[in-house]
Amino acid sequence: MPSPTISRGEPPRDAPSSWTHALLLVGLVALVFGKAVSFPFVDWDDRGYIVSNPLIVAPLSRGLRELLLTPGLGYPQPLTVLSQHLDFLLGGGSPWPFHLTNLLLHALNAVLVLRLLRVVGLSRLPALVGAALFAVHPIVAEPVCWATGRKDLLAAAFLLGALLVHRRVAERTEGAWRAVGIVLLLQLLSLGAKPLAVVLPLLFLAESWVFRRPLRRGASLLLLGGSVALSAASLWLSYRGQAGHGALGGHASSAASPLAFASQHLFLQVRNFVLPTELSPKYLLELPRPWLSAWGFAGLGTVLGGAAALLLARRLRADRALFGLLAGAILFAPSSGLVPLSRGPADSYLYLPGAMLALCVAAGVAALGRGRLRATYVVAAVAVAVLGFAGFVQAGIWSSSASLWRTVVEHYPQHRASHWAYADALAQGGRPREAVAVYERALRRFPYPPEDPGVLSAMGQGCLLAKDLPCALRWFAEAVRHYPDDVQRALRLVGVAALGARTQEGDASGTVARADRIVRAALEGLARVPEGGGDDAQRRLRRALTPMDAAAGLGLRRYLTDPRLAAQVRRLLPPGPRGRPSPRP
Numbered sequence: 001m002p003s004p005t006i007s008r009g010e011p012p013r014d015a016p017s018s019w020t021h022a023l024l025l026v027g028l029v030a031l032v033f034g035k036a037v038s039f040p041f042v043d044w045d046d047r048g049y050i051v052s053n054p055l056i057v058a059p060l061s062r063g064l065r066e067l068l069l070t071p072g073l074g075y076p077q078p079l080t081v082l083s084q085h086l087d088f089l090l091g092g093g094s095p096w097p098f099h100l101t102n103l104l105l106h107a108l109n110a111v112l113v114l115r116l117l118r119v120v121g122l123s124r125l126p127a128l129v130g131a132a133l134f135a136v137h138p139i140v141a142e143p144v145c146w147a148t149g150r151k152d153l154l155a156a157a158f159l160l161g162a163l164l165v166h167r168r169v170a171e172r173t174e175g176a177w178r179a180v181g182i183v184l185l186l187q188l189l190s191l192g193a194k195p196l197a198v199v200l201p202l203l204f205l206a207e208s209w210v211f212r213r214p215l216r217r218g219a220s221l222l223l224l225g226g227s228v229a230l231s232a233a234s235l236w237l238s239y240r241g242q243a244g245h246g247a248l249g250g251h252a253s254s255a256a257s258p259l260a261f262a263s264q265h266l267f268l269q270v271r272n273f274v275l276p277t278e279l280s281p282k283y284l285l286e287l288p289r290p291w292l293s294a295w296g297f298a299g300l301g302t303v304l305g306g307a308a309a310l311l312l313a314r315r316l317r318a319d320r321a322l323f324g325l326l327a328g329a330i331l332f333a334p335s336s337g338l339v340p341l342s343r344g345p346a347d348s349y350l351y352l353p354g355a356m357l358a359l360c361v362a363a364g365v366a367a368l369g370r371g372r373l374r375a376t377y378v379v380a381a382v383a384v385a386v387l388g389f390a391g392f393v394q395a396g397i398w399s400s401s402a403s404l405w406r407t408v409v410e411h412y413p414q415h416r417a418s419h420w421a422y423a424d425a426l427a428q429g430g431r432p433r434e435a436v437a438v439y440e441r442a443l444r445r446f447p448y449p450p451e452d453p454g455v456l457s458a459m460g461q462g463c464l465l466a467k468d469l470p471c472a473l474r475w476f477a478e479a480v481r482h483y484p485d486d487v488q489r490a491l492r493l494v495g496v497a498a499l500g501a502r503t504q505e506g507d508a509s510g511t512v513a514r515a516d517r518i519v520r521a522a523l524e525g526l527a528r529v530p531e532g533g534g535d536d537a538q539r540r541l542r543r544a545l546t547p548m549d550a551a552a553g554l555g556l557r558r559y560l561t562d563p564r565l566a567a568q569v570r571r572l573l574p575p576g577p578r579g580r581p582s583p584r585p
Contacts, residue, residue: 018115018118021111021114021127021128021131024132025107025110025111025114025135026107026111028110028135028136028388029103029107029110029135029136030103030107032136032388032391032392032395033106033141033144033392033395035392035395035396035399036099036103036144036145036395036398037096037100037103038096038099039095039099039145039398039399040095040400040401041095041098041147042147042398042400042401042404043401043404043421043424043425043428044146044148044401044404045148046146046147046148049073049148050084050098050148051093053072053081055067055070055072055081056081056084056085056088057085057088059078059081059082059085067081067082075194075195075237075238076191076192076195076237076238077151077192077193077194078192079154079189079192079193080150080151080192080193080194083101083150083154084098084150086101087101095147098147098150099145099147102143102144102145102146102147102149102150102153103144105150105153105154105156106135106140106144106153108157109134109153109156109157109355110131110132110134110135111131112157112160112161112164113130113134113135113160113355113358113359114127114130115164116163116164116355116359117130117131117358117359117362119164119167120320120323120359121320122320122362122363122366123366125365125369125377126362126363126365126366126369127362129361129362129365129377129380129381129384130358130359130361130362130363130365131358131362132384133358133361133362133383133384133387134355134358136384136387136388136391137273137354137358137387138276138279138387138390138391138393138394139272139273139276139347139350139351139354140347140351140354140391141279141347141391141394141395141397141398142281142347142348142398143347143351144395145395145397145398146348149348150193151194152194152196152348152351153351154193155190155191155193155194155196155197155352156190156196156351156352156355157190158186158187158189158190158193158197159186159187159190159196159197159200160352161186162183162186162187162190162197162200163203163207165179165182165183165186166183166204166207169183169219169220169223170207170208170211170220171213176217176219177219179219180219180222180223183227184223184226184227184230187200187227187230187231188230191230191231191234195234195237195238196331196334196352197230197231198231198234198334199231199330199331199333199334200227200231201224201228202330203327203330203331204224204227205224206327206330207323207327208220210319210322210326211319211323257288258337260287260289260290260291260296260299261287261288261336261337262299262336262337262338263299263300263302263303264288264295264296264298264299265299265336265337265345266299266302266303266306266332266336267295267298267299267301267302268283268285269332269345269350269353272347272350273350273354273357276390276394277390278411279347279394280407280408280411281347281397281398281404281408282344282346282408282418283344283346284344284408284411284412284415284418285344285345287345306325306329309321310322310326313325318363320359320362320363320366321359321360323359324357324358324359324360325356325360327356328353328354328356328357328360329353331352331353332349332353335349336349365380400425400429401425401428401429402422402425402429402431404425405418405421405422405425406422408422409422416442416445416446416450417452419438419439419441419442419445419446420439420442420450420452420454420455420458422438423435423436423439423442423458423459424458426438427458427461427462432462432463432465432466433462433466433468435458435462436459436462436463436466436471439455439458439459439462440459442455443455449478449482449483453479453482453483456475456476456478456479456482457475457479459475460476460478460479463475
């Protein structure tokens with residue numbers, strides 16, 4: 001039996017209009033993930049990478065070198081920044097253009113995956129099933145619905161394009177030399193979005209080995225050499241960026257730990273792809289676990305199972321499935337944990353590997369469909385529909401910061417910082433009373449006082465936003481009592497207490513007396529702060545006061561009308577109001 005090979009020329013003649021399939025995939029993407037266009041930015045890197053990133057507003061504001069290397073983002077991604085700059089110009093900083101572009105890029109990638117499946121020789125229905133599975137799978141919700149996920153989508157589009165154009169070089173058709181330049185340009189553009197395309201030379205070698213096309217001709221060798229050179233340069237720049245960003249170091253010091261983490265990470269991602277019922281925006285797992293544990297055995301079993309699948313596919317000459325497995329492993333390797341990066345698992349890391357797993361599924365559907373055509377495709381259609389509904393639900397998690405962090409808390413209730421982040425998101429979303437309730441539940445659950453003094457201050461701020469001044473005074477007083485040397489929070493307490501004393505109606509005398517006691521306690525705490533004398537203390541207090549929110553600053557200035565404390569407080573204030581309102585002290 002002849003081995004399947006990448007088809008030469010056009011797809012099989014039984015293919016209907018490719019536009020029909022493309023429009024169907026675009027419709028599926030819009031149906032499942034279209035609501036993401038109305039989503040806001042979320043408190044999950046969006047603020048640092050987009051909202052507060054000066055390069056998004058003016059890419060050359062810090063010079064060409066800053067744009068090309070983007071050191072503040074960890075590794076070079078200038079093309080991602082430029083694409084987001086266009087979104088900024090289109091919407092004036094509104095989130096909808098960012099989400100719309102992500103949606104369009106994912107639709108494009110689904111069409112490119114369809115084309116890739118047809119190019120490797122799959123007939124129309126199996127290819128459509130595989131592409132549809134990739135288009136709606138809930139594991140792609142993160143890069144599609146998360147504005148910061150642009151880098152994965154953009155890099156994938158150019159990398160898939162490079163694989164498709166590489167066909168002309170591999171098949172030695174006319175225009176092979178021109179195709180070499182196009183492939184290298186597409187790889188360069190992919191690297192400019194995210195350095196995932198450093199593995200492209202390995203994909204070329206894998207395709208040559210699987211489909212038995214030795215790299216002997218000049219065009220193929222030139223392409224491989226140029227691709228290796230681009231990958232090496234990108235790796236060097238990325239290494240420098242990661243080192244400067246403090247992201248190097250991996251997950252442990254022993255040599256076996258990267259292997260353990262990578263295998264267990266692989267198990268997690270394969271499980272999520274096959275059974276996407278426990279997806280989370282953040283995986284707060286303590287990996288790697290010991291080899292002699294459930295996770296250790298699961299990771300080892302996944303690696304051995306993958307190796308067995310590769311050998312079986314090779315033995316059965318199932319070249320399409322073999323290429324899908326091999327390409328998926330290659331694309332997953334940079335984020336697997338084998339590279340010493342201090343990062344945990346994320347759904348985004350399976351975006352392109354998931355496309356290759358979809359190729360394996362499509363190859364299986366093609367094999368099964370030969371004898372039981374109708375039943376196979378009915379089951380496949382039901383599976384795509386179920387996954388599409390799951391993708392629709394998963395997309396809703398990214399509809400707000402509160403929804404995102406609530407999901408993390410539900411998956412990892414033992415993680416204290418997630419409760420604080422959830423409460424912060426509620427406060428920022430205009431739900432301060434709910435935020436205070438979450439804080440109070442978390443304080444009852446975890447040791448008190450918390451390691452982060454901001455928790456108590458944030459509770460006070462939440463009460464202030466809810467216009468509950470007695471509650472705000474209580475929690476700010478707790479903050480000062482437990483952390484007397486925290487200058488900024490003590491000053492904020494002074495201001496909020498003063499504001500409460502001057503604006504509270506009803507029991508004014510009692511409120512004023514309580515505020516007076518709190519202010520004096522705060523000032524006593526401030527008096528213990530100096531380490532280098534009075535002048536140094538005043539400078540430190542002025543710096544701490546600068547980012548104070550407007551409400552606290554206003555209250556502090558109002559309190560100056562009290563002659564008893566005016567002299568003590570006035571000297572700590574810089575001239576004029578400073579700062580801006582902030583839901584989190």
